[in-house]
Amino acid sequence: xxxxxxxxxxxxxxxxxxxxxxxxxxxxxxxxxxxxxxxxxxxxxxxxxxxxxxxxxxxxxxxxxxxxxxxxxxxxxxxxxxxxxxxxxxxxxxxxxxxxxxxxxxxxxxxxxxxxxxxxxxxxxxxxxxxxxxxxxxxxxxxxxxxxxxxxxxxxxxxxxxxxxxxxxxxxxxxxxxxxxxxxxxxxxxxxxxxxxxxxxxxxxxxxxxxxxxxxxxxxxxx
Amino acid sequence: xxxxxxxxxxxxxxxxxxxxxxxxxxxxxxxxxxxxxxxxxxxxxxxxxxxxxxxxxxxxxxxxxxxxxxxxxxxxxxxxxxxxxxxxxxxxxxxxxxxxxxxxxxxxxxxxxxxxxxxxxxxxxxxxxxxxxxxxxxxxxxxxxxxxxxxxxxxxxxxxxxxxxxxxxxxxxxxxxxxxxxxxxxxxxxxxxxxxxxxxxxxxxxxxxxxxxxxxxxxxxxxxxxxxxxxxxxxxxxxxxxxxxxxxxxxxxxxxxxxxxxxxxxxxxxxxxxxxxxxxxxxxxxxxxxxxxxxxxxxxxxxxxxxxxxxxxxxxxxxxxxxxxxxxxxxxxxxxxxxxxxxxxxxxxxxxxxxxxx
Numbered sequence: 001x002x003x004x005x006x007x008x009x010x011x012x013x014x015x016x017x018x019x020x021x022x023x024x025x026x027x028x029x030x031x032x033x034x035x036x037x038x039x040x041x042x043x044x045x046x047x048x049x050x051x052x053x054x055x056x057x058x059x060x061x062x063x064x065x066x067x068x069x070x071x072x073x074x075x076x077x078x079x080x081x082x083x084x085x086x087x088x089x090x091x092x093x094x095x096x097x098x099x100x101x102x103x104x105x106x107x108x109x110x111x112x113x114x115x116x117x118x119x120x121x122x123x124x125x126x127x128x129x130x131x132x133x134x135x136x137x138x139x140x141x142x143x144x145x146x147x148x149x150x151x152x153x154x155x156x157x158x159x160x161x162x163x164x165x166x167x168x169x170x171x172x173x174x175x176x177x178x179x180x181x182x183x184x185x186x187x188x189x190x191x192x193x194x195x196x197x198x199x200x201x202x203x204x205x206x207x208x209x210x211x212x213x214x215x216x217x218x219x220x221x222x223x
Numbered sequence: 224x225x226x227x228x229x230x231x232x233x234x235x236x237x238x239x240x241x242x243x244x245x246x247x248x249x250x251x252x253x254x255x256x257x258x259x260x261x262x263x264x265x266x267x268x269x270x271x272x273x274x275x276x277x278x279x280x281x282x283x284x285x286x287x288x289x290x291x292x293x294x295x296x297x298x299x300x301x302x303x304x305x306x307x308x309x310x311x312x313x314x315x316x317x318x319x320x321x322x323x324x325x326x327x328x329x330x331x332x333x334x335x336x337x338x339x340x341x342x343x344x345x346x347x348x349x350x351x352x353x354x355x356x357x358x359x360x361x362x363x364x365x366x367x368x369x370x371x372x373x374x375x376x377x378x379x380x381x382x383x384x385x386x387x388x389x390x391x392x393x394x395x396x397x398x399x400x401x402x403x404x405x406x407x408x409x410x411x412x413x414x415x416x417x418x419x420x421x422x423x424x425x426x427x428x429x430x431x432x433x434x435x436x437x438x439x440x441x442x443x444x445x446x447x448x449x450x451x452x453x454x455x456x457x458x459x460x461x462x463x464x465x466x467x468x469x470x471x472x473x474x475x476x477x478x479x480x481x482x483x484x485x486x487x488x489x490x491x492x493x494x495x496x497x498x499x500x501x502x503x504x505x506x507x508x509x510x511x512x513x514x515x516x517x518x519x520x521x522x523x524x525x526x527x528x529x530x531x532x533x534x535x536x537x538x539x540x541x542x543x544x545x546x547x548x549x550x551x552x553x554x555x556x557x558x559x560x561x562x563x564x565x566x567x568x569x570x571x572x573x574x575x576x577x578x579x580x581x
Contacts, residue, residue: 013528019520025363026275027310035520038264042362044308050225066315068306070268071283071358106308108360110279111264154526194535203526214519221516 015155015203020122020214022130028106030131034123036155038113041120043127047103055102060095063103067120070109080183081117085124088141088171088181094134103133114157115143117169117183122207129215138174140207142200143167146188152196154203168196172204174211226312229438237439241427247435248274253476255431258484260378260491266405267383271375274433275365277309280375281358282383286397289345289352297344298354301329303372309364325369328458329359332373332414332447336455339380340409346388346395353385355408366433369445373416378488381410382495414455415484416447417477425463430476444470446477450485 016037025031028044035041048061055062065086067078089105105127107120121141128135145156145164153160161167166186170179179197188196237247244252256274263269267282289296303325305313313319333339344353357379359372384405387398420432420440429436432443442461448454454474459465552562 014523014525017520017522019518021515021518023517025277025308026365027363028308031308042308044362046307046311049311066307068304068308068360070281070360071356104307104311106306108279108306108308108362111268113264191535191539194538195531198531198534199526199528202528202531206524206526210519210521213521217519218517 030127032126039119040110041123042108043123044106045127045131048098048101051102056100061098061101066106068108118143142203143169170200269379273371277363278371278375279360280379282379287354294349295345296341297352300356303359309361331456412449414447419444448481
C-alpha cells in the first residue's frame with residue numbers, strides 16, 4: 001500500500017435533498033417516485049402475475065426490469081442499468097414464495113441530473129415495498145464520484161460527474177450494510193475503492209432512515 | 224402479462240347505468256375529468272393528469288439534414304410510448320394496434336394541421352434543419368389516452384425553447400443556453416383532441432370515457448379542433464354508424480371543451496413563466512404534493528466521515544494485495560492478439576499424454 005492519501009475531507013460530503021411519494025399511480029400494484037435533488041425517477045411494479053410459459057421458472061418468480069429513458073428508445077445503456085437493478089432486486093426478493101409467476105418492474109426516467117443509477121435503485125425499492133412483495137432485506141443505491149483532486153463526493157450532479165475521474169455506484173442492503181451490487185466507471189485505486197464503499201455505507205444509513213420515516217408516516221393513520 | 228378480462232356483470236351494470244344517464248364517477252354526460260398540467264425542470268417537459276390517466280411529454284431538438292423533397296423545412300417527429308407501467312396489457316417492444324392508432328392520430332392532428340411553422344426551423348437550406356422530436360410516455364392508463372397525449376404534446380411544444388443560432392456568411396454558431404437565451408417555437412394554433420364514446424349502436428354518447436367505459440363502448444369519435452373553431456382532424460372508429468346531426472352536435476360540444484382546455488393550458492404556461500422568471504425552482508420535485516401522507520421530503524444531509532479512513536485501511540491491510548499487473552497484449556500480425564508468452568498453463572486442465580488420433 002502506498003502512503004495513505006487524505007482523500008476524505010470531512011466537510012463537503014452531503015446527500016442532496018431527497019423526496020419520495022408512494023402509490024401515486026392507480027393501475028400498477030405498487031408505484032413510487034423518488035427524487036434526489038433534481039434527478040427524479042418514477043417506478044411501477046406489477047406482480048405476482050401470470051407468466052408466459054417460455055419465461056417461467058419452476059420454483060421462483062421471474063423478475064423483469066424495464067428502464068424507459070426520457071428521449072428516444074431504450075438502448076444498450078438502459079440494458080446494462082436494467083441488469084444492475086435486476087440483480088439487486090433478485091438478491092433481496094424472496095422469489096421462492098411465488099413460483100411460476102412474473103414480477104415486472106418498470107422505471108421511467110423523469111429527469112437526470114446525476115446519480116441516476118442510485119435513484120433508479122431507490123425508486124425500485126420503494127415500489128417493491130408499496131407493492132407489498134416479500135423481501136429479505138431492503139436495499140438502497142448510493143453514487144459517489146472521485147474528482148481530479150482525489151476528493152470523494154457523494155450524490156454528484158451531472159456537472160460534478162463530468163469533472164470526476166471515477167464514478168462508483170453501490171447497492172447496499174439494510175441488514176448488514178454489505179454491498180449487493182457495484183457498478184463503476186473510471187479508474188481508481190484499491191484504497192480509494194474501499195474508502196468509497198465505507199462512505200456509501202455511512203450514507204446508506206441516512207437513506208434507510210428516510211425509508212423508515214416515509215413508511216411510518218404513511219401508515220401513521222390507521223383506517 | 225395479461226390484463227384481467229371484463230366480467231359480464233360489470234359490462235351489464237355499466238351499460239344499464241349509461242342508459243339511465245349515470246356514470247361510475249358521478250360525472251355528467253358532457254363532463255371532462257379534472258385536468259392538471261405541471262412542468263418539468265427543463266424546457267419542453269410536461270405532465271398531464273386527466274383524472275387518473277397520467278401522461279408525460281418531452282420535446283427535444285437536433286440538427287439534421289432535411290428531407291430531399293422539402294429542403295427548407297424542419298422535421299417534426301412524434302412518438303407515443305405505451306409504457307408497460309400504464310397498463311398490464313401493454314407489452315414492451317411490440318407495436319400493438321392501439322399504439323399504431325395513437326401514433327397515427329397524433330401525427331395527423333399536429334403535422335397535417337400545420338400548427339408549427341416548420342420553415343422557421345430551417346438553418347441552412349438543403350443542409351441543416353432542426354428536427355423536433357416529441358416523446359409522449361403514458362404512465363397510467365385510466366381511459367382516453369388520446370386526449371391526454373394531445374394536451375401534453377401541444378403544451379410541451381409551447382413550453383419548449385430551442386437553442387439560438389446565428390449565421391455569419393459561411394459560419395453557423397449554435398449558442399448554449401448559458402450564452403444566449405433559447406427561443407420558443409413559432410406555433411400558429413393549438414389543436415386539441417376531444418373523444419366521444421358511443422354505446423348501444425350510437426344511442427348514447429359520453430365525453431372523455433374512463434377505462435371501464437372504453438371497454439364496453441361500441442365506437443369512438445375523435446375530433447381535433449383549435450380554439451378558432453377550426454377542425455384539424457376527425458376520426459371515427461369502431462364501425463358505428465352516426466347521423467349527420469350527431470356529428471355536428473359533437474363538434475359543437477368539442478368547440479366548447481377545446482376553448483376551456485386551451486385556457487387552462489395558457490394559464491399553466493403563464494404560471495410557469497412567472498415562476499421561472501422569479502427564479503423559483505421548477506420541476507417534478509417541486510410539484511410533488513407535500514401535504515399527502517404518502518409523500519415525504521428530506522433536506523440536504525451531511526454524511527459523517529469519521530472512521531472512514533481507518534476502516535478502509537483495515538480492509539486493505541487484511542486482504543492480500545492484488546496480483547501483479549497482467550502482461551500487456553501484443554499484436555504480432557494483423558488479426559492476431561497475444562497476451563503472455565511461454566508461461567504455465569493455468570486453466571487447471573489435465574494434460575493428456577496421448578497422441579492425436581489420425
